[in-house]
Amino acid sequence: MAMKISTDQFKDRVDKGIHDDFMRGAVAGAQDGMGVKRRIATEELGNWEDWRSHGEEIRQHVLENLDYYLEQLSENVAKRGGHVFFAQTKEEANEYIREIVKKKEAKKIVKAKSMVTEEISLNSMLEHEGCEVIETDLGEYILQIDDHDPPSHIVVPALHKNKEQIRDVFTEKLGYTKTSKPEELAWHAREMLRKEYLSADIGITGCNFAVAETGSFSLVTNEGNADLVTALPKTQITVMGMERLVPTYEEMEVLVSLLTRSAVGQKLTSYITVLTGPREALDVDGPEEFHLVIVDNGRSKILGGEFQSVLQCIRCAACINVCPVYRHVGGHSYGSIYSGPIGAVLSPLLGGYDEFKELPYASTLCGACTEVCPVKIPLHNLLHKHREVIVEQEGKAPIAEKLLMKAFGLGAASPMMYNIGSKMAPAAMNPFTVGEKISKGPGPLKAWTDIRDFPAPNKERFRDWFKNREKGGK
Amino acid sequence: MAGTIQNRDKFLNQIASRLDRPRISSPVDRPVWKFRPQDEVLKDTTQDDLLEVLKEQCKKIHTNIYETNQKDLAATLNQVVSGYGGGPIVTWKDERFSKWGLDSLFKQEWPCQEMDVYEWNHTKGKKNIAKAEKANVGITISEITLAESGTVVLFSDENKGRTVSFLPATYIALVPKSSLVPRITQAAQKMREIHKKTGHVASCINFITGPSNSADIELNLVVGVHGPVKATYIVINDL
Numbered sequence: 171m172a173m174k175i176s177t178d179q180f181k182d183r184v185d186k187g188i189h190d191d192f193m194r195g196a197v198a199g200a201q202d203g204m205g206v207k208r209r210i211a212t213e214e215l216g217n218w219e220d221w222r223s224h225g226e227e228i229r230q231h232v233l234e235n236l237d238y239y240l241e242q243l244s245e246n247v248a249k250r251g252g253h254v255f256f257a258q259t260k261e262e263a264n265e266y267i268r269e270i271v272k273k274k275e276a277k278k279i280v281k282a283k284s285m286v287t288e289e290i291s292l293n294s295m296l297e298h299e300g301c302e303v304i305e306t307d308l309g310e311y312i313l314q315i316d317d318h319d320p321p322s323h324i325v326v327p328a329l330h331k332n333k334e335q336i337r338d339v340f341t342e343k344l345g346y347t348k349t350s351k352p353e354e355l356a357w358h359a360r361e362m363l364r365k366e367y368l369s370a371d372i373g374i375t376g377c378n379f380a381v382a383e384t385g386s387f388s389l390v391t392n393e394g395n396a397d398l399v400t401a402l403p404k405t406q407i408t409v410m411g412m413e414r415l416v417p418t419y420e421e422m423e424v425l426v427s428l429l430t431r432s433a434v435g436q437k438l439t440s441y442i443t444v445l446t447g448p449r450e451a452l453d454v455d456g457p458e459e460f461h462l463v464i465v466d467n468g469r470s471k472i473l474g475g476e477f478q479s480v481l482q483c484i485r486c487a488a489c490i491n492v493c494p495v496y497r498h499v500g501g502h503s504y505g506s507i508y509s510g511p512i513g514a515v516l517s518p519l520l521g522g523y524d525e526f527k528e529l530p531y532a533s534t535l536c537g538a539c540t541e542v543c544p545v546k547i548p549l550h551n552l553l554h555k556h557r558e559v560i561v562e563q564e565g566k567a568p569i570a571e572k573l574l575m576k577a578f579g580l581g582a583a584s585p586m587m588y589n590i591g592s593k594m595a596p597a598a599m600n601p602f603t604v605g606e607k608i609s610k611g612p613g614p615l616k617a618w619t620d621i622r623d624f625p626a627p628n629k630e631r632f633r634d635w636f637k638n639r640e641k642g643g644k
Numbered sequence: 645m646a647g648t649i650q651n652r653d654k655f656l657n658q659i660a661s662r663l664d665r666p667r668i669s670s671p672v673d674r675p676v677w678k679f680r681p682q683d684e685v686l687k688d689t690t691q692d693d694l695l696e697v698l699k700e701q702c703k704k705i706h707t708n709i710y711e712t713n714q715k716d717l718a719a720t721l722n723q724v725v726s727g728y729g730g731g732p733i734v735t736w737k738d739e740r741f742s743k744w745g746l747d748s749l750f751k752q753e754w755p756c757q758e759m760d761v762y763e764w765n766h767t768k769g770k771k772n773i774a775k776a777e778k779a780n781v782g783i784t785i786s787e788i789t790l791a792e793s794g795t796v797v798l799f800s801d802e803n804k805g806r807t808v809s810f811l812p813a814t815y816i817a818l819v820p821k822s823s824l825v826p827r828i829t830q831a832a833q834k835m836r837e838i839h840k841k842t843g844h845v846a847s848c849i850n851f852i853t854g855p856s857n858s859a860d861i862e863l864n865l866v867v868g869v870h871g872p873v874k875a876t877y878i879v880i881n882d883l
Contacts, residue, residue: 177761200863217681224679231675237656238668248647250847256655266650308869309860332857333862351860354693356869368777370848384839394810394856394871401806401848404775412659419839424682424834434859437701437793438828441871442851448646452762452849454772460647464737474661638799 172291175320176505180528180597187500193330206489207435227548229482239382246385249448252460260290276371282396284305284376288507308396315343320502324487373399377410383418386446406457414483428544432486468520482545489539511539515552530556686826694824701794705854708876718749728814731759734779737803746883766802767798786819792827795853799846815872820883
């Protein structure tokens with residue numbers, strides 16, 4: 171799957187989302203549930219603002235010294251016998267991994283959930299090479315067997331599916347015969363996936379935080395799938411976005427604590443695994459060979475510019491879980507693997523304004539995202555900045571906005587035009603007006619009046635009223 | 645054997661150029677951070693306090709917790725294993741089991757009840773994994789125990805297979821009370837100390853907090869997905 175997950179127009183995607191009642195119920199429930207859990211977890215910890223400030227200062231320090239820390243990381247990985255490849259583009263990353271797959275004559279690959287591998291379309295390359303690629307995170311596994319349905323949430327990828335839909339997919343694709351009880355579905359997945367871990371040639375993971383001082387990296391899961399992916403296959407490939415690192419274990423600890431509380435309201439998730447290099451000489455489990463692929467793919471262009479702070483992101487999805495727009499339109503509407511406020515900031519930067527120019531407008535700028543971000547990314551300010559760039563530099567304001575501004579510009583250009591325009595408004599809207607309300611508006615008003623009435627233009631203009639009043643009328 | 649590094653200079657030069665400065669060539673000192681809220685959590689607590697925190701947290705992570713002392717450890721462990729339906733059992737190869745008086749349980753009592761007890765043995769290669777995969781119970785020892793989150797910390801080596809705590813259907817961690825610390829902060833500091841002192845860290849360090857679980861289906865919590873379905877901590881008070 172590439173970063174872009176749909177060829178539909180933004181408006182059509184949103185329309186589909188808004189009319190998907192199950193999805194909207196699921197998203198609202200998830201937001202409420204995870205939002206409350208997050209709040210309790212942060213209140214319980216105390217000093218949350220200090221924690222956020224600490225997270226921010228760590229992330230900023232790393233970004234300012236990124237070349238140094240990446241150099242230190244790569245030296246220490248190599249010292250432990252690991253191989254490091256720096257990939258400026260997704261093509262370079264895929265090419266390097268393709269070579270490993272060929273050299274190992276790999277047929278079966280197990281993967282633990284990773285956003286960056288989605289971003290570089292790794293699975294489609296691997297499948298093109300004839301490999302069987304198996305996602306092991308339960309949510310990702312469900313999506314994969316359902317003909318690669320795209321994820322709709324960074325942390326809970328199959329959020330948009332209900333258990334009956336999942337049962338049907340299992341029945342159709344896996345010959346599943348039991349009920350739609352989540353326990354039975356999960357148990358079936360466990361049984362299917364056990365065989366895969368044990369027979370896979372290569373394990374592929376993402377990376378939550380690499381640690382420069384020791385050449386280690388950490389993986390955060392609840393299921394334990396990342397542990398089996400890294401313990402059983404002979405070869406391990408870990409793909410990381412170049413900004414996902416910290417100086418030492420001590421900073422890793424802080425960011426892991428921020429991540430697990432912000433993402434799911436847990437003090438720590440069930441499994442946090444810190445891996446360093448391949449297995450040691452006499453070890454039985456763990457990979458014989460370890461490759462770390464460090465991916466730029468457009469990130470360096472964000473460095474040094476006004477959007478740099480978005481690289482502080484630790485992918486917790488707290489911003490998604492409080493966003494009122496995400497709540498109504500769902501993850502697929504964003505058309506990117508990165509949804510919600512963080513997706514609306516990040517997708518245009520990594521994928522370009524041509525593909526994602528609507529996303530910065532998919533926000534009310536209410537600032538709820540900024541308030542919950544555990545590393546203090548000013549998300550709503552960045553969304554606003556995007557709009558400035560789109561209008562001023564790219565000349566890519568949405569067509570409706572352009573037309574509206576043009577019409578207003580024309581109308582307001584001379585007192586005469588303004589006079590005529592404001593006089594005509596009530597008459598122009600007359601066919602749509604019932605009483606003092608417009609219930610079925612034309613053109614751009616339609617999206618509004620589909621859900622609520624719009625007040626009809628006042629029959630008496632303020633200017634006329636004022637003039638009349640001065641003359642002594644009412 | 646040292647690994648390889650490819651494509652580095654071009655990549656890092658691009659970063660430096662974007663940051664509008666030359667490549668950093670001398671070591672960057674770890675900053676003195678302005679904020680350190682992590683030191684305040686469970687500050688000035690005794691081992692007894694920490695144990696209470698751990699017990700409370702275990703309720704939230706679907707984990708049973710028992711308190712015992714060295715002399716009753718074998719009986720407690722036997723009781724928990726029976727509760728899980730007995731063997732097969734897989735353990736690390738660790739002399740502490742013997743030191744803590746578990747020899748007769750591991751080597752006589754259980755085998756006499758036809759319970760298979762397998763001790764990790766790196767010379768046997770893949771057989772270890774086959775044994776762990778078939779095991780009903782995996783038993784390891786917590787090196788550091790985090791009270792706040794209810795987490796046991798394990799360091800792998802040739803005698804301490806990673807999969808002992810992942811492949812069996814259930815998992816038991818033996819927890820010396822002295823291993824309790826407030827939170828992951830102290831574990832991270834200890835890991836750094838070990839690295840500074842020895843120049844080495846274990847290839848796998850596991851922070852395990854209860855059994856495996858997932859909420860990926862309609863956000864319903866399912867306990868027991870890829871790893872163990874049930875977990876128990878046995879705290880040994882006089883260790």
